[in-house]
Amino acid sequence: MRREEFLESIRHRTRYGRYQPTKAPDASWTPREGRGRVEIGDPPSRFLEELEALGGHGRRAEGWEEARDYVVELAREAGARLLVRWDVEELERLGADGPLRKAGVEVAVWRDLGDFREVAGRADIGLSTAEWAIAETGSLVLESGPGKGRTVAILPPVYVAVVPAERVVGTVSEAIRMYAGRGSLPQNLCFHTGPSRSGDIEQSLATGVHGPGEVHVVLVG
Amino acid sequence: MERTGTEERARREGLAGGVEGFNERARRALADPELHDSIALFTRKTLKGRAARLAELPDAPELRERAYHIKQETMANLDRYLGQMADAVEARGGRVFFARTGEDVVRYVGELAREKGAKVITKSKSMATEEIELNRRLEEEYGELGLEVVETDLGEWIAQLAGDAPSHIVAPIMHMNRHQIARVLSRVAGEPLPPDVRALAGFARRRLREKFLAADIGISGANFGVAETGTVCLVTNEGNGRLVTSVPPVHVVVMGIEKLVPRFEDLEVFVQLLARNGTGQKLTVYTSFITGPRQEGELDGPEEFHLILMDNGRSKLLGTEFEEALYCIRCGSCLNVCPVYRQTGGHAYGSTYSGPIGAVITPLLKGDREAKDLPHASSLCGACWETCPVGIPLHDLLLKLRNRQVEEGLAGKAQEIAFKGFEEAVERPALYRAGARLGRAAQRPLVRDGSLRRLPPPLSGWTDFRDLPPLAERSFRELWREGID
Numbered sequence: 020m021r022r023e024e025f026l027e028s029i030r031h032r033t034r035y036g037r038y039q040p041t042k043a044p045d046a047s048w049t050p051r052e053g054r055g056r057v058e059i060g061d062p063p064s065r066f067l068e069e070l071e072a073l074g075g076h077g078r079r080a081e082g083w084e085e086a087r088d089y090v091v092e093l094a095r096e097a098g099a100r101l102l103v104r105w106d107v108e109e110l111e112r113l114g115a116d117g118p119l120r121k122a123g124v125e126v127a128v129w130r131d132l133g134d135f136r137e138v139a140g141r142a143d144i145g146l147s148t149a150e151w152a153i154a155e156t157g158s159l160v161l162e163s164g165p166g167k168g169r170t171v172a173i174l175p176p177v178y179v180a181v182v183p184a185e186r187v188v189g190t191v192s193e194a195i196r197m198y199a200g201r202g203s204l205p206q207n208l209c210f211h212t213g214p215s216r217s218g219d220i221e222q223s224l225a226t227g228v229h230g231p232g233e234v235h236v237v238l239v240g
Numbered sequence: 241m242e243r244t245g246t247e248e249r250a251r252r253e254g255l256a257g258g259v260e261g262f263n264e265r266a267r268r269a270l271a272d273p274e275l276h277d278s279i280a281l282f283t284r285k286t287l288k289g290r291a292a293r294l295a296e297l298p299d300a301p302e303l304r305e306r307a308y309h310i311k312q313e314t315m316a317n318l319d320r321y322l323g324q325m326a327d328a329v330e331a332r333g334g335r336v337f338f339a340r341t342g343e344d345v346v347r348y349v350g351e352l353a354r355e356k357g358a359k360v361i362t363k364s365k366s367m368a369t370e371e372i373e374l375n376r377r378l379e380e381e382y383g384e385l386g387l388e389v390v391e392t393d394l395g396e397w398i399a400q401l402a403g404d405a406p407s408h409i410v411a412p413i414m415h416m417n418r419h420q421i422a423r424v425l426s427r428v429a430g431e432p433l434p435p436d437v438r439a440l441a442g443f444a445r446r447r448l449r450e451k452f453l454a455a456d457i458g459i460s461g462a463n464f465g466v467a468e469t470g471t472v473c474l475v476t477n478e479g480n481g482r483l484v485t486s487v488p489p490v491h492v493v494v495m496g497i498e499k500l501v502p503r504f505e506d507l508e509v510f511v512q513l514l515a516r517n518g519t520g521q522k523l524t525v526y527t528s529f530i531t532g533p534r535q536e537g538e539l540d541g542p543e544e545f546h547l548i549l550m551d552n553g554r555s556k557l558l559g560t561e562f563e564e565a566l567y568c569i570r571c572g573s574c575l576n577v578c579p580v581y582r583q584t585g586g587h588a589y590g591s592t593y594s595g596p597i598g599a600v601i602t603p604l605l606k607g608d609r610e611a612k613d614l615p616h617a618s619s620l621c622g623a624c625w626e627t628c629p630v631g632i633p634l635h636d637l638l639l640k641l642r643n644r645q646v647e648e649g650l651a652g653k654a655q656e657i658a659f660k661g662f663e664e665a666v667e668r669p670a671l672y673r674a675g676a677r678l679g680r681a682a683q684r685p686l687v688r689d690g691s692l693r694r695l696p697p698p699l700s701g702w703t704d705f706r707d708l709p710p711l712a713e714r715s716f717r718e719l720w721r722e723g724i725d
Contacts (some may be wrong), residue, residue: 036560044631210527
């Protein structure tokens, strides 16, 4: 249907409808006791707590070296053959490629890949950083972009993110407001909160149904 | 208890063949103790989680109030916001199609599949496409393309394989237990699978992964659409939504026009309300915000992005006393608290949308005559309104729908005569008193254990489904005259 025609019929209904709803909910009906904003004391510790509560694995590393050791050890323990990672500065700084290869893990960097499906679909581990992390919910804020593949965080069964600790913000509201009013959004922005889960079969928790069942986050600093 | 083949077929026919016959289906559901247990397990767990998650949020009542007002403003200016959203999507290189009906959506998707030479389409859970039966119609109307349309939400996939319809907005196969699910998946696997949740989920992961990687087109719904930025917000827990929208070269969104919000910052209200109310989570595992097709220099993500804005009867509610029904964010809370839904489950409603919201929007979208029973499938207790995260006065809307049935002459002669008689009686006190005396005398042989269990026709319409408290032996007026002790 033509856009003008479609919108005109809607305009007509909104202009000539006379009904004014009167049952709007009113927050002042609810007692005011203890109301206010969510307070987050120490965002990085709260983030790790929330992530653990969801069945994820969180770790605070003092520096990049410690974070690198964590990633290499994780790959070794998982018996990984292929790790796929974002092509970003933070992960260059992490410097895990050499030690990983030495440990017998092939590393694919998210640039000049032939078919991304073949690489991300075959990888045992996905490695990325995150733009932000949200303390209130244990979420990572992932942006897509050149070098930052969406499927790195969703196709491999194990996913690990290395994130500078100063990027942990307090609440979901804060995270959304950082993108509100911004001129141009990334094509894909994702708040990624713990391992993939499903309760569809008898409300029993099944993890890793489609996305990674194992999620690790290392906060650096 | 095993469900026989005949029963299963009858359930399906009930769904495909209009939504009449609530009472009959409800009666069957009531006789199914397994169904009752499944519903109780899910609704109790979800309501408990919901209460805990809302209690953590100091400004939950304000969020609810804001949500209502944002939706009210959206609907009052829906044409402008839809135009704005379309412009924003096109500015990002996406394509926009305005679909007046479900048929328009089917044709757009079918022709797109033909143009792309598509074979496999993956879908993430979408009530809008359930509503228009997109899968069945694509396979029927575009049979020559040999399309394989695969639902990828675990529950929706199992429902699709079983030839069943979802029975809850959030938990589609709440009505099946793991033994039934194991039978369905064993048939697909070609070998017996144990009725074990991990084994069944593992099989689903392996099988659906092939589909994700092979898909030519990914179809999703939209939980919210942002007018300002052209962004579609999609939430899933399994990650299937993120796969459907990231892997295939083409992403098609089917979005009801009422899913719009004006500004990106409005999502602060809605994503929190949806997760906390719908599943008792602080945030859904994958909360994605998708804007147009992939950008320059990106290796994955869809090369094409199509947004279908679907009306399918929604716009006729704008500016009417039923407009608030469009504010719904499909969290399922009103189903979970409803004393009728909790007894009957979703299939009794015979429509895509069940529970109180289904009883409201089904007649509004399909027509009163098509869904005559549904506005009566409620005790009007108002629990739905109380729990609704956007404050839709569902019980009021149900009452208005009943009223509309009377005005349209759909309510039946008996009800009309009864209310006419009542009107006459209350206007003449002597007649009223005489009527009450007569009623008291007439009810005496019918009272059992303090209530009226069975009345003769035409009054049996009431007592078939409910007990009626008897008329008091002495009326208030009589007591008053004699002086109350």
